[in-house]
Amino acid sequence: MKFVDVKEVFAEIPDEITLAISISGCPIQCKGCHSQYLWEDVGQELTPEVLSTLLDQHFGVSCICFMGGDQDPAGINLLARWVKANSKVKVAWYSGRGKLATQIELPNFDYLKLGPYDEAAGALNMRTTNQRFYQVADDLHLEDITHRFWKL
Numbered sequence: 001m002k003f004v005d006v007k008e009v010f011a012e013i014p015d016e017i018t019l020a021i022s023i024s025g026c027p028i029q030c031k032g033c034h035s036q037y038l039w040e041d042v043g044q045e046l047t048p049e050v051l052s053t054l055l056d057q058h059f060g061v062s063c064i065c066f067m068g069g070d071q072d073p074a075g076i077n078l079l080a081r082w083v084k085a086n087s088k089v090k091v092a093w094y095s096g097r098g099k100l101a102t103q104i105e106l107p108n109f110d111y112l113k114l115g116p117y118d119e120a121a122g123a124l125n126m127r128t129t130n131q132r133f134y135q136v137a138d139d140l141h142l143e144d145i146t147h148r149f150w151k152l
């Protein structure tokens, strides 16, 4: 699994300073995708060693978010487990699938976004969106907090 770039972002996860890692090789291929540069399997291999370096370079972020990786949810789960075991930052995953992959172990995650981009329904910040954003609660139930992205 490879990544193309990383960015510190403020809007992707509510109340967190997030290091967003854009993972390539996206198999979802949503119509109207604004990130088609992520469809091909390009970039640098994402390993625990690379994650460690990125966390050092971006010291102070409160969350790390894997943007994509639907071609290898087991790999995402392993990377998330590594972050949990080796840092204090929270872990998020933006998946383009409507259902959570069975390989995902909830204790490794704090936030999960599910759903493909649907042009007609709009992005996560639209009330009409088909996508759902969940916080993983202490008892591991998924709390739908999608409304946090909507303007009042």
Ligand code: SF4
Pocket (backbone or CB within 6 Å): 026, 027, 028, 029, 030, 033, 034, 035, 036, 038, 068, 095, 096, 116, 117
């Ligand atoms: S999941 Fe994201 S990157 Fe993949 S096609 Fe859909 S919008 Fe594009």
